[in-house]
Amino acid sequence: MDFSMMLYVAPAAGVLALIYAFIKATSINKADAGTDKMKEIGGHIREGAMAFLGREYKVLAIFVVIVAIALAVANNSMEQSSWLVGVSFVVGAICSGLAGFFGMRVATAANIRTTAAARNSLNEALGIAFGGGAVMGMSVVGLATLGLGALLLVYTNI
Numbered sequence: 001m002d003f004s005m006m007l008y009v010a011p012a013a014g015v016l017a018l019i020y021a022f023i024k025a026t027s028i029n030k031a032d033a034g035t036d037k038m039k040e041i042g043g044h045i046r047e048g049a050m051a052f053l054g055r056e057y058k059v060l061a062i063f064v065v066i067v068a069i070a071l072a073v074a075n076n077s078m079e080q081s082s083w084l085v086g087v088s089f090v091v092g093a094i095c096s097g098l099a100g101f102f103g104m105r106v107a108t109a110a111n112i113r114t115t116a117a118a119r120n121s122l123n124e125a126l127g128i129a130f131g132g133g134a135v136m137g138m139s140v141v142g143l144a145t146l147g148l149g150a151l152l153l154v155y156t157n158i
Contacts, residue, residue: 007153014146021138024131025106031128034116042112049108057097064093088151095147103136110135 033039072086110132118125 010145010149014142014149017138017142021135025135028110028128028131031113032116033112038112038116046108049104053104091147091151095143099140099143102139106132106135
């Protein structure tokens with residue numbers, strides 16, 4: 001396999017990881033969420049978690065823009081670096097933010113379903129809990145390899 005073909009392996013692996021995470025998240029969301037009271041409490045937890053994440057991302061967006069500009073300006077004076085360093089930083093921040101968003105959505109869904117499943121069996125509860133963790137892990141890995149692979153493809157063709 002030559003180098004140009006290998007450049008497509010990382011993005012493809014990232015897409016496969018994200019497809020797996022999506023399938024796993026869908027199966028978690030299909031699990032029983034428990035009683036009406038459990039669903040109500042779970043809804044409040046999810047609402048609070050997403051509100052926190054929204055506020056956090058607003059603050060981080062400002063930080064990301066400032067640091068990206070600083071990286072681009074600082075690296076323009078170097079012979080082998082350029083404004084692409086700032087672009088790469090932004091792409092990495094977006095991928096990281098998306099992984100956090102996906103992880104929070106699935107974690108809040110998996111927590112209530114794990115609690116509901118624990119009323120039936122430990123195995124069922126552990127399956128949902130580990131599935132929720134797998135979604136977060138595969139989201140991080142998938143977005144990282146997809147982002148890095150896409151940057152490599154773009155930068156080798158510039």
